[in-house]
Amino acid sequence: MKIVANKNKKNKKRFPWRIILDNGRVIPVPSQHNFKTDFIKRHGCSLVAFYMALRFRGVKKNMQQCLQFARKKLKCAAKYPLLQISKGINMICSGKPATYYKTLTNAQIDSHLKKGRMILFEEGNPIHTVVLLRDSKTGKIWRFSDGAKNTTTASKENARKCTNEKYRGVIVIK
Numbered sequence: 279m280k281i282v283a284n285k286n287k288k289n290k291k292r293f294p295w296r297i298i299l300d301n302g303r304v305i306p307v308p309s310q311h312n313f314k315t316d317f318i319k320r321h322g323c324s325l326v327a328f329y330m331a332l333r334f335r336g337v338k339k340n341m342q343q344c345l346q347f348a349r350k351k352l353k354c355a356a357k358y359p360l361l362q363i364s365k366g367i368n369m370i371c372s373g374k375p376a377t378y379y380k381t382l383t384n385a386q387i388d389s390h391l392k393k394g395r396m397i398l399f400e401e402g403n404p405i406h407t408v409v410l411l412r413d414s415k416t417g418k419i420w421r422f423s424d425g426a427k428n429t430t431t432a433s434k435e436n437a438r439k440c441t442n443e444k445y446r447g448v449i450v451i452k
Contacts (some may be wrong), residue, residue: 281427289329294425300414305333309425310347318345321357323407323423327398328363329400330409330422331451335371360400360407360447363402367451375452381439382448387432390450391419398449402440409436 280298284290284306290315293306308329310322318341329344339347348354351369352362360378367376382390390397391412399408405450408423409428421430440446 279411279415281413292425295422295427297411297422299334303333303336305330307422307425307427311424313341313370315345322420324358324360324363326392327407327409327449328358328366331363331367331376331396331398331449332370332452333377335367337370339370355444357405357445359445360398360449362405363398364449367449373452377450377452379448379450380446382436382450384436387436388450391432396451398451399435400440400445400447401435401438402442402446403438405440405442405445 279300282296282298284293284296293308294433295307297305297307302388308326310326312320313319325341325344325348326425328348329339329341332339348358348366352358364376364378368374387397391410394414397410399410401408406423408421411420413420418429419431
């Protein structure tokens with residue numbers, strides 16, 4: 279896996295980074311605050327995770343198509359809960375690749391990341407969805423959120439987990 283800066287001047291602001299997976303797939307990392315749609319700006323972190331998970335599975339939809347699909351097929355409160363996001367991913371992708379868990383231990387998160395899976399994680403205070411991927415060459419765990427990338431550990435992320443009944447959870451994408 280490689281993480282490179284986006285050089286395209288037209289969409290560099292909305293997609294500042296690109297993830298190039300070992301199998302050749304490219305996943306643009308969206309910055310939710312730079313989209314025109316008000317819902318994406320304010321509550322789009324779960325839609326960004328939805329978009330990145332679909333790209334991880336090889337389904338090419340843009341952010342507006344993801345929002346339209348979510349509005350038609352998924353239930354929304356203030357934002358889309360991870361349970362609904364996992365249902366949406368399983369509706370679009372064949373083979374039911376998304377598995378929803380209420381909580382995972384640090385060892386379970388590490389195990390899934392070592393197997394090359396993507397993890398969508400809900401944080402609390404404030405409630406926010408992030409994407410976790412592991413670089414197979416360096417062994418670092420990368421956290422993608424709001425168009426930014428950081429290194430993290432499973433214990434750091436688990437300490438930030440959301441405890442709200444409606445929004446809490448973890449999705450593992452195979």
